[in-house]
Amino acid sequence: MDDAATPPYLAVLTTAPDEETARRLAKDAVERRLAACAQVDGPVTSVYRWQGAIETDAEWRVLYKTTGARYAELEAHIRAGHPYDVPEVIATPITAGSDAYLTWLRAETGAS
Secondary structure (H helix, E strand, O other), X not given: OOXXXXXXXXXXXXXXXXXXXXXXXXXXXXXXXXXXXXXXXEEEEEEEEEOOEEEEEEEEEEEEEEEHHHHHHHHHHHHHHOXXXXXXXXXXXXXXXXXXXXXXXXXXXXXX
């Protein structure tokens, strides 16, 4: 992400092949303060094209809440610990939120 265009808060989504991987990615990111929290849900059914074939698999979603300042580190963490060749990493700006929640999010990610 371009620093000039980085929003202050992000929701970052990834998927994992199983619950154990999803929980590990989530817990490690929160422990390292790369995200204030991470929610794991699933299984979800994913239908996608991979190497020319249509695939259908059960996956687990991880939704992180973080700051724009921590995004690059969070993405690197996901990519390094992920078993997929091309892990999904999608960041969506959080354009509004309660002051108390966003203050907590900043504090938990080490952003002032």
